[in-house]
Amino acid sequence: MISEDKIAEIRDRSPIAEVIGNYVALKKSGSSLKGLCPFHNEKTPSFYVHPSRGFYHCFGCKASGDIFSFLMHVEGKTFPEVARDLAEQTGVELPVYDPQREAEHQRNKKQSERLVSMMEQATEFYCAQLLEHPDGGIARTELEDRGISEEFSRKFRLGYAPHGWDSLVRFLERAGASPADAEAVGLIVPRRSGRGHYDRFRHRLMFPIADVHGKVVAFSGRALAPAPSMKEHDEPPAKYLNSPENQLYHKGEVLYGLHAGRVEIRREDASVLCEGNFDLVALHQAGFENSIAPMGTAFTEAHARLLKRFAQKVVLLFDGDKAGRKAVREAYTVVSKAGLDAHVVTLPQGADPDSFLREHGAEALRIRIVSAPTIIEYLIDDAATSSESNPHAKAESIAKLGPILAKVESPIERGLYVERVARKFGITDVSLVRRELRRGLGRRTDRSMPDRDAVQQSIATPVSELQLKLISLLIDQPSLVHHEGVDKLPKLLTSTDLQAIFDSILRMVDRQGSLTPTALLDELTDNQLRPWLEAKLAVQEHGLDEARQILDDGLPLLERKNIEQELPRLQQRIVEARRVGDDALAAGLTREFVELTRSAHKLKSNTKQR
Structure with missing residues (x-):
C-alpha cells in the first residue's frame, strides 16, 4: 500500500496540465486551461484543468478528479499501476515492503x-x-x-x-x-x-x-x-x-487498436469490434477511431473486461457471412457475462468492413452503426431468418432463444423481446411464444428486481447565490478563512451542505495551509452540493484583493438578508403569542424584533457608506 505522503509527493511532482496535454489540446482560459473533453463527445470545449490545484473538471459530463483519476480513466489502469508509473517518471522512490517480491518484480x-x-x-x-x-x-x-x-x-x-x-x-x-x-x-x-x-x-x-x-x-x-526472386512453393x-504467446503477449488479453483508439472510445463511450487487421486500419482511416479487433482468437472474457474499462457499449462489426453470424452468437455469452451493452451491424453477404468502406463509403457505414440493433434483437431476427418454414423448426428456433431472453433483467425489455419473437416468426398468439421460450429454458423464478419507482431521491434545499458566492471565494483564496467576519459565516449559512463544505475547507486550511481538491471531495462524498464544488474547483475566478473586497461587502449583505427573511416569521410568532394571551412571550419577541430591525438598518447604512 502506498502512503498518503508518497501519493502527495507523486502528485506534486507530476504537472497535471503537461500530462493531460498529452491527450487533450489545452488552451489558456483565465487561470485554468480548457479543451475538448476526452470522456465524452463534444464540439465546444467544456473540459477545464486547474494546474495550481492539480484538478480537472468537465462541465459537460461532470467528470472530475486529479492526475491519478485522469490516467486511470483514459488509460484503463488501476490506481497502483498509475502511481507506480508516475513514481518512475518523476523519480519518487516507493518503499519496499517485501524485498523478495520486489526483487522478483524488478527482475521481471x-x-x-x-x-x-x-x-x-x-x-x-x-x-x-x-x-x-x-x-x-x-x-x-x-x-x-x-x-x-x-x-x-x-x-x-x-x-x-x-x-x-x-x-x-x-x-x-x-x-x-x-x-x-x-x-x-x-x-x-x-x-x-x-x-x-x-x-x-x-x-x-x-x-x-x-x-x-x-x-x-x-x-x-x-x-x-x-x-x-522467390522459389515456387508446392503449398x-x-x-x-x-506471434506465439509469450511473456509479453497473451492473445486472449490484447486488442489490436485499443491503444490508438482509447481516447476516442472514451469520448464516444462506445467501441466498434471488428475481426481483421485490414478492417481495423481501414476503419480508423475512415474516421472510426474507436475500433478494435482481437488478434488470432475469438473475442474472450478477458477482452470484454478490458474493453469495459473504457466503454460500456460495443458494436459488433463482423463479416457478412455464415462465419460472421456464428461469431456474433459466440460473442453473446461473453458480452452478456461482462455486462456490455452490445449492438450488431449486419453487412451484405460476403462483405467485410474493409470492402464495405471501399464500395459504399464511411457515411453508409456510420448510418448502420448508429442504427445497429441490440445483440438480442439481432439474434431474434437471425433465428427467424435462418429457421425453416415448417412449424416444428420454428418451435425449436424459438425454444433456443429462451436462455437468451432469460438473461434480460428488465421485465419490460423482456416483454418487448418476446413480442419481437412473435412478430418475426409470424405468430399472433404471444402466449404460445412464451410457452415455447419456457420450454427451451426452464424459466427461473428466483429473479427479484428492485422497484425503481419506489426509490426516492432526496431533494436538496435551494441555496442562495450569495451564499454560494461567499464559499467560492474561500475556495479561490483559502487564506481568507481567517479574514475578519468570516467566523460568522457558519451561522449565516442556511444550507447544511454548504456548512459542511465550509467546515471541511476550514479544517484543511488549518491543517495544511491550502486545499487539496481530491481530499476535499473525499470528505464530502454524500454532499448534495458536490457537483457544484467539483465545477468550482476547476476554475478560479477571483484574485486575493478582489475576493477580500467581495467578502467585506458580501458578509454584511448576507447577514442583512437573513434578518429580513427572519423578521416576517418573528412577526407571525408575535401575532400568535398575543392571540393565545401569552403577553410575556409576545413582549420578548417584540424586543427581539426591534433589535433585529435596528441591526438590519445599521447593516444597510454601512453598506451604503461603502
Whole structure:
C-alpha cells in the first residue's frame, strides 16, 4: 500500500496540465486551461484543468478528479499501476515492503523492458524494409490496392518482412540482441538441424500489435504475392501468421487498436469490434477511431473486461457471412457475462468492413452503426431468418432463444423481446411464444428486481447565490478563512451542505495551509452540493484583493438578508403569542424584533457608506 505522503509527493511532482496535454489540446482560459473533453463527445470545449490545484473538471459530463483519476480513466489502469508509473517518471522512490517480491518484480520488469526494446527494434526494421527492400514494393502495392494511405501506414507502423531466411536474425545480431530473447518473443525460430535460427516472418506485410499501454508485444504477418526472386512453393503459405504467446503477449488479453483508439472510445463511450487487421486500419482511416479487433482468437472474457474499462457499449462489426453470424452468437455469452451493452451491424453477404468502406463509403457505414440493433434483437431476427418454414423448426428456433431472453433483467425489455419473437416468426398468439421460450429454458423464478419507482431521491434545499458566492471565494483564496467576519459565516449559512463544505475547507486550511481538491471531495462524498464544488474547483475566478473586497461587502449583505427573511416569521410568532394571551412571550419577541430591525438598518447604512 502506498502512503498518503508518497501519493502527495507523486502528485506534486507530476504537472497535471503537461500530462493531460498529452491527450487533450489545452488552451489558456483565465487561470485554468480548457479543451475538448476526452470522456465524452463534444464540439465546444467544456473540459477545464486547474494546474495550481492539480484538478480537472468537465462541465459537460461532470467528470472530475486529479492526475491519478485522469490516467486511470483514459488509460484503463488501476490506481497502483498509475502511481507506480508516475513514481518512475518523476523519480519518487516507493518503499519496499517485501524485498523478495520486489526483487522478483524488478527482475521481471528488466526482462520485459529488454523484450519490449527488442520488439521496438524489430518494428523499426520492418518499417524500414517496407520502403527500402527491393520487394517492399509488393507490400506497398497491397496497401495501395486496399486503399490504405501512407499516413495511416505510418500511424500503424506497417512494415515488410523480407523473404530471406535470416534478414531479421542478422539485423538483431548486428544490434547485439540476445538470440534467446528474440526466440522467446517469437521473432526467430531455432533451426531443425544444426545451430542458429531463422526468421519466423518471411515475405509478409507486418502489423505490429501494441498492448493497451502502446508497447509492441506481437506481430501479425499477412502473406503477399510471391516475389520474382522467390522459389515456387508446392503449398501457398497461411494467409496470416501471428506471434506465439509469450511473456509479453497473451492473445486472449490484447486488442489490436485499443491503444490508438482509447481516447476516442472514451469520448464516444462506445467501441466498434471488428475481426481483421485490414478492417481495423481501414476503419480508423475512415474516421472510426474507436475500433478494435482481437488478434488470432475469438473475442474472450478477458477482452470484454478490458474493453469495459473504457466503454460500456460495443458494436459488433463482423463479416457478412455464415462465419460472421456464428461469431456474433459466440460473442453473446461473453458480452452478456461482462455486462456490455452490445449492438450488431449486419453487412451484405460476403462483405467485410474493409470492402464495405471501399464500395459504399464511411457515411453508409456510420448510418448502420448508429442504427445497429441490440445483440438480442439481432439474434431474434437471425433465428427467424435462418429457421425453416415448417412449424416444428420454428418451435425449436424459438425454444433456443429462451436462455437468451432469460438473461434480460428488465421485465419490460423482456416483454418487448418476446413480442419481437412473435412478430418475426409470424405468430399472433404471444402466449404460445412464451410457452415455447419456457420450454427451451426452464424459466427461473428466483429473479427479484428492485422497484425503481419506489426509490426516492432526496431533494436538496435551494441555496442562495450569495451564499454560494461567499464559499467560492474561500475556495479561490483559502487564506481568507481567517479574514475578519468570516467566523460568522457558519451561522449565516442556511444550507447544511454548504456548512459542511465550509467546515471541511476550514479544517484543511488549518491543517495544511491550502486545499487539496481530491481530499476535499473525499470528505464530502454524500454532499448534495458536490457537483457544484467539483465545477468550482476547476476554475478560479477571483484574485486575493478582489475576493477580500467581495467578502467585506458580501458578509454584511448576507447577514442583512437573513434578518429580513427572519423578521416576517418573528412577526407571525408575535401575532400568535398575543392571540393565545401569552403577553410575556409576545413582549420578548417584540424586543427581539426591534433589535433585529435596528441591526438590519445599521447593516444597510454601512453598506451604503461603502
